[in-house]
Amino acid sequence: MDNLFIALGLVLGLAIAALLWWFLNRKRRSTPAEPAEPLPPSLVELLAENVPYYATLPADRQAVFADRVSLFLAEVQVEGVDTDVDDIDRVLVASSAVIPMFAFDDWQYPNLTTVVLYESTFNEAYQTEGDDRRIMGQVGTGGALQSTMALSKSALRNGFMNKTSKENTGIHEFVHLLDKVDGEIDGAPDLLMPKEHLQPWLRLIHRTMQEMESHKSDINPYGLTNEAEFFAVVSEYFFKRPDLLKTKHPELFAQLEQIFRQNPLTDEKVVEETAEPSLNEEPDER
Template sequence: MFRWFESRARRRDRLRAQPFPEAWDAILRRHVPLYPRLSDGDRRELQGLVQIFLDEKHFEGCGGLTLTDAIRLTIAAQACVLLLHRETEIYARLITVLVYPSTYVAQAREPIGGGMVLKGEVARLGEAWKDGVVVLAWDDVLAGASDIHDGHNVVLHEFAHQLDQENGPADGAPILEHRSRYVSWARVLGSEYERLRKDAERGLPSVLDRYGATNPAEFFAVATECYFEKPGELRHSHPELFEELRAYYRFDPTQISGTG
């Protein structure tokens, strides 16, 4: 017996064409303040991306958390904001999103030199694993979504890592549209990373979170948070970095009401 399988492209087109449930719209208006501020066109695009994301990605509640539509939608919408205006595979490597009710404990390994590795338990708000898993703490997801101006958003941060890992280990250089773009990307983000690292060592203030000075991968994730949540400040204090991120994301958050 032959079975007919719907192609991925056709299935995605069908999902995009489906009406977005009113209950889902209400949830996003309540939990994701950025959502109602989008233009009608951007909001429709985001709705289509969310419908595909929820169809293709698996969610799992951990630590006793019972998953709800509010949890899935709040995470999916923020993750898909990073995909607006771009040709994308919609996080091709992502398989599962694990959600804890709050800060969770994970095993950590830290090289300390001489071939030695320090092992121990650390508290986490989120992680992006290279084998297709994102882990999030729901209370921090909700807090990050509710304040779109504080520069802290664990979903944007961890899904920026997912984008970074689409071409291999996270190194601060995601897949760019043209090979020629890597020269400018490396120059600007490398320079800005060193600037943040030196500012952090000297205790100097920055619109970018100091955690971005950890390594280039964390710098890209922190810069993404800042780009979407403090775009006006980033454009003013780091114009070249702002332009590199604008060229990559093809979405200018300063054009959203109340964010510039």
């Protein structure tokens, strides 16, 4: 009998903890962002020099972008593990977060508190030595790492400074985070798409993956891992080389334009629409 009471107590305690987490997470998502402190001029200069997305915005939109970078850096710690973290690293991490969600006002990534930078690639045990170091970025999915993102500092910088590539590790990982908001990292960002668009989007993913398997595509083959990695990979492509994506994969470009409410080929970036899905609503139960 004592064991029964203990078990019931544990279950009740876990239920209360889960309810408390849900309430706090819901509150954070539904509360408008506080006004950001102005981004220091030195960081604004780094934005202009290193983030092409920002550099092509008109002045009024640059101010909005800088404010969101400032807000992100006020709320999320950027720390290094056996490596120094410079202002350029903080600016690039924040820009990676702001770019995918620039069309949505007051967006904050739920439950992200820390971005950890490693000098270079790392392995599953977050070790930076050895031959099996292939990971450039990773989103925490549980336990102590639930609210943490890990990034290779060299990959982060290369994503912005190599302007001809189709890869950007920072954007890739933040796309995983926004994909995760509906409860599952699955390549189908439910809160960004009308429900009737989800199945056509998944069919397009699978059709494109078949083309990739036949070596008839220039999309990074890492996108063949699963639907979630495909979504992150083509999102990198969309923001990094939108000109090339629109030419080679016009249907993908059009779908991503709808998902992110953006056309990166335009100076304004944001595509105005009459109806906008709420990113502060709780996801439907599945």
